[in-house]
Amino acid sequence: MKKHRHTLSYLLTPDYVFPTFRDVTPSFLSELGIRGLVIDIDNTLAPYEVAEPDQNILDWFADLEAHGIKAALISNNHPPRVELFNRTLGLPAYPDSGKPGGKAILDAMRVMGVTPEETAGLGDQLLTDTLAVHRLDMISIIVPPIKDKTTLFFRFKRLLEKPFMRRYRKKQEKKAHA
Numbered sequence: 001m002k003k004h005r006h007t008l009s010y011l012l013t014p015d016y017v018f019p020t021f022r023d024v025t026p027s028f029l030s031e032l033g034i035r036g037l038v039i040d041i042d043n044t045l046a047p048y049e050v051a052e053p054d055q056n057i058l059d060w061f062a063d064l065e066a067h068g069i070k071a072a073l074i075s076n077n078h079p080p081r082v083e084l085f086n087r088t089l090g091l092p093a094y095p096d097s098g099k100p101g102g103k104a105i106l107d108a109m110r111v112m113g114v115t116p117e118e119t120a121g122l123g124d125q126l127l128t129d130t131l132a133v134h135r136l137d138m139i140s141i142i143v144p145p146i147k148d149k150t151t152l153f154f155r156f157k158r159l160l161e162k163p164f165m166r167r168y169r170k171k172q173e174k175k176a177h178a
């Protein structure tokens with residue numbers, strides 16, 4: 001992917017938005033030249049309280065693998081949560097990842113043997129997931145949080161995300177009419 005000016009609107013506006021992680025298919029990724037995916041866990045793959053992946057999640061990862069797309073889990077949640085979730089998946093996994101910092105993502109790409117140009121980030125939060133990968137000039141794919149928390153803090157974060165989601169939709173409309 002080309003280098004971008006790191007304006008706030010670039011850093012926080014996702015490149016693609018899908019209804020759920022299952023809509024992010026190997027054929028879509030391959031068309032973009034993506035060979036690696038760094039993936040958030042909480043509210044992207046499963047709600048906080050779901051400790052282990054269900055069949056839907058396992059099938060999706062199997063599909064990625066079958067198409068030669070490498071995957072890693074990058075979570076700001078703590079090791080017990082991430083390790084239990086990853087027990088059946090056995091992926092490179094980075095708890096306490098420090099997103100929007102990029103260290104865990106860079107480590108994961110090294111382990112997967114992929115470059116930033118051929119790797120995308122998948123998550124549910126612009127302020128951590130999109131920001132982390134756009135700082136590295138990677139593609140950001142966002143899904144709406146599976147189960148949004150309704151605390152004041154989370155509502156505040158959603159409010160901050162609003163203008164950037166609006167910007168994403170405007171860009172999509174432009175593309176559609178181009």
Ligand SMILES: [Mg+2]
Pocket residue numbers: 040041042043044123124125
């Ligand atoms: Mg999340």
